[in-house]
């Protein structure tokens with residue numbers, strides 16, 4: 089193929105690549121690439137400086153507990169495919185998210201899905217931003 093046609097074919101491939109990525113406000117998390125059986129203490133290895141040759145959790149992760157890791161890094165995490173919806177209202181005075189977003193709590197308010205069971209309210213805005 090001629091150089092010009094090669095360049096335009098590459099352009100189409102690049103565009104397809106861009107369109108295939110969901111519209112995240114943040115990077116999609118890299119999926120965990122090892123067995124997690126018996127490895128619940130993610131931070132034992134993924135804390136900066138803990139183990140050489142293990143990728144460190146980035147500085148943005150400060151304050152995230154071990155219970156949060158798989159919400160984003162599980163190979164089947166919705167975070168890999170579904171950008172979380174933005175909060176469509178102010179959060180001032182509405183810090184108790186689950187007062188309203190618990191299934192059955194208030195009609196006409198979208199419920200937090202079952203996948204969210206046990207998520208502490210302090211973590212809601214990690215994924216849902218204004």
Ligand code: HEC
Nearest residue numbers: 118119120121124127128129130132133142143157158161
């Ligand atoms: C015993 C140490 C250890 C524990 C515990 C551990 N990991 Fe890992 N993790 C590793 C190592 C080593 C790698 C690099 C593996 C490779 O690339 O072959 C890795 C890779 C990863 C990656 C891929 C990073 C990338 O750049 O693609 C993610 C994500 C990850 N781990 C998440 C987790 C989560 C979530 C947990 C807890 C459920 C966890 N890990 C527990 C050692 C550990």
Ligand code: HEC
Nearest residue numbers: 115116117130134143144145148152153154156157160214
């Ligand atoms: C809210 C989603 C979310 C949670 C919760 C989360 N991560 Fe991440 N993680 C990400 C994203 C997104 C990246 C990609 C880099 C970035 O944009 O910060 C990342 C990057 C990483 C990396 C770096 C991979 C590399 O190759 O550099 C590691 C390791 C990691 N996370 C481990 C963890 C561990 C351990 C926990 C739990 C303590 C955790 N993550 C919790 C979303 C998350």
Ligand code: HEC
Nearest residue numbers: 173174175176177179182183184185187188197198212216
């Ligand atoms: C007083 C009740 C109340 C509280 C507290 C509350 N919300 Fe909401 N939320 C609503 C209502 C009502 C809607 C839908 C209408 C609207 O946008 O105002 C909504 C919409 C949302 C949406 C958009 C859903 C969609 O389908 O587009 C998200 C995400 C959300 N809220 C997250 C949160 C988070 C995170 C918190 C805590 C920081 C929170 N909410 C606190 C009542 C509440």
Ligand code: HEC
Nearest residue numbers: 159166170172185189198199200201203207209211212215
């Ligand atoms: C790890 C990221 C993450 C965290 C933390 C998180 N969410 Fe979500 N949320 C999502 C994703 C992704 C979806 C859509 C896919 C799904 O159903 O899981 C979603 C869906 C929702 C929906 C449904 C929106 C609709 O219109 O259907 C609501 C409401 C919601 N979340 C509220 C919350 C609240 C309240 C918290 C804190 C208790 C919270 N979320 C914590 C990622 C997250």
